[in-house]
Amino acid sequence: MKARVLFPDAAAEACTLLRTALAARPEAYAAGATVGTKVPDARSPEDPRLPLVLVALDGATPHPSRLNAEVVLRISVWHADNDQAHDLAQLAAALLHTAAGPVIRSTRPGTGPVPGVDPDSGVALATLTLTANIAPTPLT
Incomplete structure (x- = not known):
């Protein structure tokens, strides 16, 4: 019988x-x-609430053995200018690359950071991706 996992x-x-790692960082940017998985309700073009870091799941490929899943995480950062958006995106990726634990086992770089401007608000942003190896949770 195959193992039941989530x-x-x-x-x-x-x-x-x-959230934990960035709160402890000394960098001004x-x-x-x-940090979240969705844009805060109170955010608006008039009050962009910067800096903002969004993490989204761009795709997942469970390994046939069910012992590992690979997921692509997209990190998007809105900031006061492109330089700070870029730097914060790189810092977020670096923190995740060194944060192996019970869920995220490891990560490797994907694309970016790619600079841009939010078309709705005009706020500077940077986006990158990374691939993460995810540990399963056995069902009893």
């Missing part, structure tokens, strides 16, 4: 790791960063 929410785990 794969935890990698985006939620990445948010938890980033990381100060006060909001």
